[in-house]
Amino acid sequence: MKNFFCILFCLSLLGCKSHNEQRPDNLIPEEQMVRILADIHTTEALIESNVIYPDTALMVFNKKQGEILERHGVSQEAFKTTYDYYLEHLDEMNQLYETVVDTLSMRETKVQLKEGKAPDVPEPTEPQLQ
Known part of the structure; x- marks a missing residue:
């Protein structure tokens, strides 16, 4: 019986965690968060493709991330707070990342056009007749 009350108490503590909906x-x-995340992911991809050693890559990434945040006029703390908010609100995080992916796709298209390459456009699929 004592174990039952202990388990019940622990479960009630877990249920007390509040999610601020505002x-x-x-x-x-x-x-601004979309632009920051797009810059961060672009930088991450460049580092990943150019730096061989994981420890070095992590050090370079941390330095570059700080530069990105500084360029956008955002503190590390504000970025972390905002990112943590989105981690608690996954629907909003999904919407945010849909925009980030669109932004990265647009950037890729612009680079391809600058290089004289045809942008990668998926072929439209025909509707399936049943």
């Missing part, structure tokens, strides 16, 4: 005022605006 967006905090100090979040980085969505458009």
Whole structure:
């Protein structure tokens, strides 16, 4: 019986965690967060393709991420707070990353056009007749 009350107490503590449904005022605006994440993922891909050693890659990435945040006028703390908010609100995170992926695709298309290459466009699929 004592174990039952112990388990019940632990479960009640887990249920007490509150999720603040309101967006905090100090979040980085969505458009700016998209640009920051797109820059971070672009930098990450460049580092991953050019740096052989994982430890070196991590050090370079951390330095570059700090430079990206500085360029956008955002502190590391504000970025972490905003990212943590999105981790707790996965629907909003999905929407945010849909925009990030679109942004990265647009950047890739611009680079391809600059290089004189035809952009990679998926072929339209015909509807299946039943």
